Amino acid sequence: EAGVVQSPRYKIIEKKQPVxxxxxxxxxxxxxxxxxxxxxxxxxxxxxxxxxxxxDDSQLPKDRFSAERLKGVDSTLKxxxxxxxxxxxxxxxxxxxxxxxxxxxxxxxTRLTVL
Amino acid sequence: GEDVExxxxxxxxxxxxxxxxxxxTDSSSTYLYWYKQEPGAGLQLLTYIFSNMDxxxxxxxxxxxxxxxxxxxxxxxxxxxxxSAIYFCAEITMNRxxxxxxxxxxxxxxxx
Numbered sequence: 001e002a003g004v005v006q007s008p009r010y011k012i013i014e015k016k017q018p019v020x021x022x023x024x025x026x027x028x029x030x031x032x033x034x035x036x037x038x039x040x041x042x043x044x045x046x047x048x049x050x051x052x053x054x055x056d057d058s059q060l061p062k063d064r065f066s067a068e069r070l071k072g073v074d075s076t077l078k079x080x081x082x083x084x085x086x087x088x089x090x091x092x093x094x095x096x097x098x099x100x101x102x103x104x105x106x107x108x109x110t111r112l113t114v115l
Numbered sequence: 116g117e118d119v120e121x122x123x124x125x126x127x128x129x130x131x132x133x134x135x136x137x138x139x140t141d142s143s144s145t146y147l148y149w150y151k152q153e154p155g156a157g158l159q160l161l162t163y164i165f166s167n168m169d170x171x172x173x174x175x176x177x178x179x180x181x182x183x184x185x186x187x188x189x190x191x192x193x194x195x196x197x198x199s200a201i202y203f204c205a206e207i208t209m210n211r212x213x214x215x216x217x218x219x220x221x222x223x224x225x226x227x
Contacts, residue, residue, distance in 0.1 A: 004157070042119075042203050042217025043158070056214070091157055101146070104215060106157040 002026070004107035006092050012113045018080035021110045025073070025094030032069060033104060034077050035091040043091050043106075049075065050098050079112075087114045119218035121204050126224045133191040135221045137204030140185065147180060148205040149189045152220070158203060161189070191223075199225045 005024040035043035048056040051072035069075040089109040095102040150158040177190040201220040
């Protein structure tokens, strides 16, 4: 069974440019998460989707970040415009449901470098 | 203090046992996890333990939970070079709407 797929794996952009990341969760997983992992830190949740609904976006910087999961399957995370501090690894994860008993499975991440 | 704390580095000789420790603050934790992250890769779930358990063993991995002290440990027996990675302790709690909280990770270095 395929795991969580993310693309691209690496992205280098100049500040003020837009960037988008794509995630395809494990088939049948209703819950999708986007995390940001700064260097030397653990992942921090940006947004959580239950099907197509964003149920927790409290940590998403809404002035420049946006996300969508239109059909409740794959998802896109966008940053516009990117800032130097956005350099990080962006991880996508999925789980069957969003409860505490549902294990999250992570993709390989997209490493963003903003110059 | 931080919700989930881990020491940042651990060096172990190949063949010895590695013990990675973690402390957490939220007594309403339901599940506690250990994830492994190799360079350039995402997080791989290694094992998890439910908060009403004291111990869980899975091949070379042993997880010990001391709920009174809010202390979690991961023991890797017969440590191999392939175990070199960053290990993240994480908890999921009802107090935070089932949000998973990660520690900063412990980098395990294997000495020949």
